[in-house]
Amino acid sequence: MTRTVNKNITNVSMSLALALSLSAGSHSVMAQASVGADQSKDQIVVTARKREENLFEAPLAISVVTPDILERNNIKRLDDVGKYVPNLTISRYGVGNTSQAAVFIRGIGLQDHIITTDPGVGVYLDGIYLGRQMGSNLSLNNIERLEVLRGPQGTLYGRNTLGGAINIITKQPGSDNGYSTSVKLGTRGRVAVDFYGNHALSDEFAVALSGGYKRRDGVGDFLLLQNPEARVGEEEEFNARLTAKWSPNSDFSVNFSLDGVSANNGQSPYYVDIHPSVPRPDSTNPFDGGFPLLNQGLLAADRDDSNSTVAGLESTSNEGFGVSVTVDMALSENWDAKVLGSYRSSTYTGGLDDDESALRLSEFPENGNAQQTSLELQLNGSWDRADFVGGVYYFKEIGETESGPFVFSPFNSPNAVEGFGGLGFFDLNQTAESFAIFGNASFQVSDRFKVGAGIRYSDDNKDADALFPTFATRSEVSDSWSAVTWDVNASYEVADNLFAYAQIQRGYQTGGFPPRPFGGSAQFVSFDETTSINYEIGIKGKLGENLTVLTSAFWTEYSDLALPFSDPTAGGGFVTIIENAGQSRARGIEIEGTLDIGNGFSINSSLGYLDAEITEVRAGTIGIGIGDTPALTPNFTFSISPELVSELDSGNTIITSVNYSYRSSMFGQSINRAGEEIAGRGLLGFNITYDNIDGNWALGIYGENVTNKIYDVGRLQQNGFVGVVASNDRSEFGVRFTKRFGR
Numbered sequence: 001m002t003r004t005v006n007k008n009i010t011n012v013s014m015s016l017a018l019a020l021s022l023s024a025g026s027h028s029v030m031a032q033a034s035v036g037a038d039q040s041k042d043q044i045v046v047t048a049r050k051r052e053e054n055l056f057e058a059p060l061a062i063s064v065v066t067p068d069i070l071e072r073n074n075i076k077r078l079d080d081v082g083k084y085v086p087n088l089t090i091s092r093y094g095v096g097n098t099s100q101a102a103v104f105i106r107g108i109g110l111q112d113h114i115i116t117t118d119p120g121v122g123v124y125l126d127g128i129y130l131g132r133q134m135g136s137n138l139s140l141n142n143i144e145r146l147e148v149l150r151g152p153q154g155t156l157y158g159r160n161t162l163g164g165a166i167n168i169i170t171k172q173p174g175s176d177n178g179y180s181t182s183v184k185l186g187t188r189g190r191v192a193v194d195f196y197g198n199h200a201l202s203d204e205f206a207v208a209l210s211g212g213y214k215r216r217d218g219v220g221d222f223l224l225l226q227n228p229e230a231r232v233g234e235e236e237e238f239n240a241r242l243t244a245k246w247s248p249n250s251d252f253s254v255n256f257s258l259d260g261v262s263a264n265n266g267q268s269p270y271y272v273d274i275h276p277s278v279p280r281p282d283s284t285n286p287f288d289g290g291f292p293l294l295n296q297g298l299l300a301a302d303r304d305d306s307n308s309t310v311a312g313l314e315s316t317s318n319e320g321f322g323v324s325v326t327v328d329m330a331l332s333e334n335w336d337a338k339v340l341g342s343y344r345s346s347t348y349t350g351g352l353d354d355d356e357s358a359l360r361l362s363e364f365p366e367n368g369n370a371q372q373t374s375l376e377l378q379l380n381g382s383w384d385r386a387d388f389v390g391g392v393y394y395f396k397e398i399g400e401t402e403s404g405p406f407v408f409s410p411f412n413s414p415n416a417v418e419g420f421g422g423l424g425f426f427d428l429n430q431t432a433e434s435f436a437i438f439g440n441a442s443f444q445v446s447d448r449f450k451v452g453a454g455i456r457y458s459d460d461n462k463d464a465d466a467l468f469p470t471f472a473t474r475s476e477v478s479d480s481w482s483a484v485t486w487d488v489n490a491s492y493e494v495a496d497n498l499f500a501y502a503q504i505q506r507g508y509q510t511g512g513f514p515p516r517p518f519g520g521s522a523q524f525v526s527f528d529e530t531t532s533i534n535y536e537i538g539i540k541g542k543l544g545e546n547l548t549v550l551t552s553a554f555w556t557e558y559s560d561l562a563l564p565f566s567d568p569t570a571g572g573g574f575v576t577i578i579e580n581a582g583q584s585r586a587r588g589i590e591i592e593g594t595l596d597i598g599n600g601f602s603i604n605s606s607l608g609y610l611d612a613e614i615t616e617v618r619a620g621t622i623g624i625g626i627g628d629t630p631a632l633t634p635n636f637t638f639s640i641s642p643e644l645v646s647e648l649d650s651g652n653t654i655i656t657s658v659n660y661s662y663r664s665s666m667f668g669q670s671i672n673r674a675g676e677e678i679a680g681r682g683l684l685g686f687n688i689t690y691d692n693i694d695g696n697w698a699l700g701i702y703g704e705n706v707t708n709k710i711y712d713v714g715r716l717q718q719n720g721f722v723g724v725v726a727s728n729d730r731s732e733f734g735v736r737f738t739k740r741f742g743r
Helices: 001-024 027-033 067-072
Strands: 061-066 088-091 102-105 122-125 127-132 143-150 165-168 178-186 188-200 204-218 234-248 252-266 272-273 315-330 335-353 364-383 386-408 424-444 449-469 475-495 498-509 530-542 546-557 564-566 577-581 582-598 601-615 636-649 653-663 681-691 697-704 712-719 721-726 730-739
Touching: 067 143, 067 653, 102 122, 127 335, 143 188, 165 712, 475 530
Parallel strands: 122 165
Antiparallel strands: 061 143, 088 102, 122 127, 143 165, 178 188, 178 730, 188 204, 204 234, 234 252, 252 315, 272 721, 315 335, 335 364, 364 386, 386 424, 424 449, 449 475, 475 498, 498 530, 530 546, 546 582, 564 577, 582 601, 601 636, 636 653, 653 681, 681 697, 697 730, 712 721
């Protein structure tokens, strides 16, 4: 009965959201269109396919977010983008560190951050792949645009883009001469200061410099710690980026960039849910991996507070550094070449007291680091009716994860007695190398009809070693994977600035090793790669003078989908292994656009509908069942944002925008247990900005999550309770002042 009622409610909600989206449209299109007063919507240029092309003509599902929409929707970091793009969800369930961004697109992603795991959605900064989830929750300043590519991107982006890719493109030196600084003050102790400068020193040399500082008070306290280092949810970060471009002539340029971030935050809001659906441990058997002594009376009354007595877990840190060089050169009238080289490093600390009580039951402090180098050589060709991009790619990463001293009662105890072990330690180390060669071409068959195809060969090798308390000695493993991925597509201009497209893509996710094989070295074995076939059609462009839409419908089938399974009952620690579940499929629609009503009033909206499930389970797979929905996969994602631009008699303008985003319920794991269901949530915000006629200063007021909606972003069932990471974007109100110079 409950399933039937919920299904009927879902159908009604979908119909309402679909009607609103068809009559409105998406933030991304409107934002890009509003970059300049003389820029029309049919001039939007993207580089999602590694060459410049019109957004409407690109035969794939893509959302574009620009600085205007970042500001007006109070988007500060990457996880905020996950509130507004259809079928995109971004979580932070990772050792309590808010610098993590676990990105899921169309039901594909991975929450785990440990070095032996790879994300299912690739994040790129100016064309450079960011191999780790930890540290990828970037602050979004100095941004030219952000592109979200939905669906497998195996041809041009290769491994670990099974769900899609996110391209972050920063402003280039010499493209926007001038300087600006912004100051934001708000409730909860919010202070944010950032600056940006872009200056051409000569006809050949230009530099751009940006940086920022932000902080916010926490939302809860560690009640039983004396002089804790931080409050729950506290935020503090410094970031900076320097870019220099040398262009001695129109045929050659070198772009050098250097960026860094240093963050010291409080632990993410975390609480324990003694959920009635979770079986209580056997109080007569202390070795069943459960905690029979844990009860509601031992937990803090306010879920944002903590009763942990473990010093050091209250604070987290993240340090990141990157350097890259991009060389562009014209080889002839028709051929260009590009070289992208980079080095990046990251370190982090974090950890959770899983039981959140004074009892020493389950505490796992953690730290890790990774260093990556990459080199990509591209060759681009362009003729009257054809274009081509191809190249070779190399990537290497060396990293480690360490945890200890940890407690997992009764196997590891802070007060070791006879028959019990002492405090525990584990570590994993991995070296990964990837090589690929790719090519992609398009051909203009007629003035309105275009076809394209691409192919890529990827080869991946990983060597790892680990030592866990249940291992007799350090265990070493090696494995390799390879795949050929491809795509074919066609685009047809059915009317001026209105395109229909169809495509078929094959995606690839590399295999790997389990993150927490506490059950013994026999668990420390590789899992296979995942492949997918995606069928997609869409319509993109202008429907009349006032309505712009981006639509897509897709059906994706996955083979050997790798899914994590967490088991808290195994001896020695919290076991997390990854297994290839078998077959699964995802199908859905995405609608974005904007409706310009007139007199400065417009409505922007987006809708995503996603139906994903496991369709076949390999014999012996632990935990996963047929019909289960992959983790962090809501059926519905919806946003709407009306905006009014009012021009005063003086020529100054007032821009008033309201934003609302919704994500329906989903599960914290791919095992669809009641205790791990994450309730749906809606978030409301606003922004009112006064911009003077000369454009050299602006003053605004804002409100984020004005109803102070507190919601779960991750739920993981343990033996007798559920560990829950909660949201950290609480209600906030404040003012923002921006000053611009030299324009």
